[in-house]
Amino acid sequence: MLPNVIILMHVLVLPLGLCAADLCNWTGSSFAAGLDSRIVLQVRLRCTAGWVRWIYPGQALRVVLEPNVSSARRTTVCIKPSPSFRGASVFIERAGELELLLTDDGRPEQQVVCFRADGPHRPAIYLQSSPQSDGPWSRRTMGFRYELLGNRSAAPTVDHSGLQTSCRPCNDTELLMAVCNSDFVVRGSIxxxxxxxxxxxxxxxxxAARVYWQRSRVFEQQVAASGSSWHGRIHTLLQCHVTHGDGEFLFTGSEHFGEAWLGCAPRYKDFLSVYQSAWAARRNSCDFPLD
Structure with missing residues (x-):
């Protein structure tokens, strides 16, 4: 079945103008394709993050990511299926061939899958809808969110199965880079x-006693009679065996699909010692506001 789909994909394409889209997000329906099940909807998006929402999915949907030139260094793509993702498979297209990334076995909405997007061709994500017992136009909605990751030291590494983080403590060099390049840097307690x-x-x-910066609203301020404070939730891998620790830490990391992922998290007093030594030797990568 797949070889026929690959051939048809290049000759029967529905123009994007029949669907609703902006530079980052797309919402569309296969009703626009009529009853011709051979037609593959094609979508082109130009942002480094966004979402795709496919209503009444038909045969297939091809999403080409074309980020602007300033983001060309971002060579890893991660996608997270929507909660309603059922009855479809997700592929990555490479040189006209499809490589399976994800099926709807289990609970795909809890998975994040990533792939490298190096090479001369723009990354293309291919969704193939499975036949439904209640007919080709059953009321279904499926989709996913996507992110293109940069080559930052603060970002977790990725493989075919999704986001991965290192469980070992950061060395001094990695810590100094983390406070400069992370999506969030906060000082607080567990x-x-x-x-x-x-x-x-x-x-x-x-x-958090202080939020130095954050890319989005992962940490939110709460006001009470005793004063205001910041609260947030940071994720890491179960295999890292993180336990509760007393004292004050400097939490750094990256944000993916609205969630914070842990990077370096030294005790604050240990960070101060490393930073002050680097500052005296002029080895610090950026200026950090010390209290």
Whole structure:
């Protein structure tokens, strides 16, 4: 079945103008293709992050990511299926051939899959809808969110199965880079640690005394009679065996699909010692506001 789909993909393409799209996101329906099941919808998006929402999915959908030139260094693509993702398979297209990334076995909405997008061709994500017992136009909605990752030291590494983080402590060089390049840098304490074996992740609840910066609103300020404080949740892998620790830490890391992922997290007093030594030797990568 797949070889025929690959051939048809290049000759029967529905123009994007029949669907709703902007530079980052797309919402569309296969109704626009009529009853011709050979037609493959083609979408082109030009952002480094966004979402795709496919209503009444038909035969197939091909999504080409064409980020602007300034983001060309981003060579890893991660996708996270929507909660309603059922009855489809996700492929990455390489040189006209399809490589399976994800099926709807299990709970795909809890998975993040990533792939390298190096090479001369733009990355293309290919969704193939499975036949439904209630007819080709059953009321279904499927889709995914996508992110293109840069080559930053603060970002977790990725493989075919999704996001991966290093469980070892950061060395001094990695720590100094992390406070400069991370998506979030906060100083605070651990409020609670919970483990989620089904997702193979650990969640760390943090009460932050200070949020130095964050890319989005992962940490939110809460106001009470006793004053205001910042609260947020940071994820890491279950295999890292994170436990509750007392004292004040400097949490750094990256944000993916609206979630914070742990990078370097030294005790704050240890970070101060490393930073002050680097500052005296003029080895610090950036200026960090010391209290």
């Amino acid at each position: 409020r609670n640690v919970s483990h989620h074996p089904e997702r193979r992740t650990t969640s760390v609840e943090v009460t």
